[in-house]
Amino acid sequence: MIRLPSPPRTQEGLRASAPALQANCFSNAAPLPIMQLTPPVQWGIAGCGWVARDYVAPAIAAAPAACLLAVCDPDSLARQRIGDGEPGITRHADLAGFLATPGLEAVYVATPNHLHRPIVEAAARAGKHVLCEKPMATSLADAEAMVATCQENGVLYATAFDQRFQARHRRLGELVQEGRLGEITAVRVHYACWTPADWSPPTTEGTHDNWRVDPARAGGGAFIDLAPHGLDLAQVLLGEPLLEAKCLFQRRVFDYPVDDGAALVGRFRSGALLLLNVAYNCPDHFPRRTLEVIGTRAMAIARNTMGQTPGGTLHLVEAASGREEPVVIPADEDISPFAAGIEAFSHHLRSGGLFSYPPAHDLHTMRLLAAAMQD
Secondary structure, eight states, X not given: OOOOOOOOOOGGGGGSOTTSOOTTTTOOOOOOOOOOXXXXXXXXXXXXXXXXXXXXXXXXXXXXXXXXXXXXXXXXXXXXXXXXXXXXXXXXXXXXXXXXXXXXXXXEEOSOGGGHHHHHHHHHHTTOEEEEOSSSOSSHHHHHXXXXXXXXXXXXXXXXXXXXXXXXXXXXXHHHHTTTTOSEEXXXXXXXXXXXXXXXXXXXXXXOOOGXXXXXXXXXXXXXXHHHHHHHHHHHHHTSOEEEEEEEXXXXXXXXXXXXXXXXXXXXXXXXXXXXXXXXBSOXXXXXXXXXXXXXXXXXXXXXXXXXXXXXXXXXXXXXXXXXXXXXXXXXXXXXXXXXXXXXXXXXXXXXXXXXXXXXXXXHHHHHHHHHHXX
C-alpha cells in the first residue's frame, strides 16, 4: 500500500546552507500517491536524447501531476521525436525561447553533463524549478554553484536519482528501517554495462554521439556515470550518509580517454561498509545489476532492479535457516521509477512543501564522487 509522505519541511529549509549535511536528509521517504492534481505541473525537457525520449517524456505523460509543455534541443530531429504527434508541445532550438514558454514551471535537464550548470542556472534565474540528471555536474564547484543559484532565486532543485523511486528499492528501505535485516554490516552494488566508444542505444536511429566517453563533456567515464546511482541509493536505503570513500579505477578493455571500470569502498556513519563496482566493460549478457544488503538477521538480494525500468526481483535470505523468500510488490506500485520521481517532485511543487531529498543530500554524494576521483 502506498503511504502518504511525512509533512514537508518549511520553505526556510530550501534556503539553508546547502553544504551543511542534514541529519535526516538520507531517510527513505515514503512514496507519494499517484494522483491527479489540479492543475498538473507544466514541464519542459532540456536535452532530447534517448533517455529523455524513451524514459523522461513517457514518465511525464504517465504522471497525473505532470504535463509536458515544451522541449529544447539544437537538433531538430531530436526535438521532434519527443512526444512526436502529441499536440500542444512547443519545440525550441534556443534555451531563452524555451524558458520563456508561457506557463512553464519546471525543467528536466537531460543534456550532456558539461551543460548542466549553465542550463540549471538559466532555468533558476527564469524562475523555473529544476530536476537535473545525474551526475549533478562535471565538477563539485559547478554543482555547488547550481544549488546556490537555485536557492538565490527561490526555486527547488533536485537530482533525478530515479533509483530512489524503484518500488523494490523503496520496499527494501522499509525493511531495513523496520529492522527486518538486523544490524546492517555491508551493502554491495554491481552496476555495469558494455559501452564501447561507438555505443548507441538500441532505439536510436542513424548516428549517435556517445558523449559519455568524452572527458570534456562527461567529466569522466564509467565511475561518474554509474557510481552516483549506487552511492545515492545505498545512503537512502540505510538512512545514513557515507562518511568516507576510496576508489580504484581501470582502463582495461577500451582505449578511450576515460575509465571503463571502477571499484569503490566506503564506510557509513554506523560503521557498515559499501562495496560498489561499476563498469563499461561488462558484457550485457552477464549478470550486471545486483544489489545486496547484508544484515545479521537476513540478507536482501535485488537483481535487475537498477536501471531505467520497473521490475526485477527482491529476495530475503534468512540468517537462521538459509531460507530464501521473494518480496512481492503490488502491481499498482511497480511503475516507472522516472514517473514516480517526477510525480513526487510535482506533488511537492503543488503542495508548497519541499522535495523529500534536499540539495544537501545530492551535494554530499557529489563531494564523495569528487574526492574519490582526486585520490
